[in-house]
Amino acid sequence: MNNIIESSLLTLQKSKDLLLKLSNEELSDASVSPYYSSIGSHLRHIYDFYYCSLEFNNEGKIDLTSRKRDLTVENCCNSASNYLNKIIESLQAVEGKLTDSIIVIDDLGCGKIEIDYTYSALLAQANSHTIHHYAIIGYILDRLNITFEDSNFGYNPTTPKKERVLVKN
Template sequence: MNIIIQSTLKTLQKSKNLLDKLEDNALCDASLPPYYSSIGTHIRHILDFYDCIFNLDSDRVIDLTNRSRSKDVESKCDSAVNYLNTIIEKLSKTDFDMDETVKVIDDLGLGKTEIKYTLGAIFTQANSHTIHHYAIINYILEGLKISFNDLDFGYNPTTPKLSSTLN
């Protein structure tokens, strides 16, 4: 299995660990300022990104603006776990050519644009995107006073550890 997919699976396992710990009311709690987003909206957003990749069409186009945005995934842990398991299964059982060129449609703030990527690049972006959203989820967990014992959750692997900066 490709290292990009291995890394992605390792990152997504953190979603599984988190969802196993949460109740539905915590998943959909959007009470914290300033953005009033929930853990569930971030998990759904992460998984939708991967789902867009798997919806690669016959013209080899991935449309990141065409997301499913399921409210059940945002509010029900069972639905989120099922969606996550579907993504993990597709990642695990598909042999991707990471050098294959694809077209990615995204909206960078000025309307939809089309960008050339490789599958390796879009999966790498998806993994980094996931870690970024884990950092936001970490703030929400803190605000909701939910303990999640994963010291690497929300940290990019290249982020220096506090102990290494003290030496």
């Protein structure tokens, strides 16, 4: 299996593990300031990015501005798990396309533009994007006093790890 797909599957497995731990109430809790977003809204956003990355429009382009945005994913662990499983199945089927050149449509702040990519570059972006959102989810988990045992959750593999020093009084 290609390293980009393998890395994405490994990263997405973390949210699969997280969904097994959460209740629907914890998934949808949007009480944490300053943004009042929920774990579910971040997971839905991650999954929408992947889903969109795996779907070509009728012009053969991938339009990142045209995402699914199924809001039930934000409130129901089963819906989120089902959506994730579909993404994982689709991701496993694209290995032969990784070197293909593609056109990606996105809005970087000045309106929609078309960008030349390879499929592998888009999947690498999706993986990094996921890790970034895991870091935000990590803050939400902390504020909601939910423990999730994964010391690498939300950390890019290239991030230096800070040694924890326990101070005894």
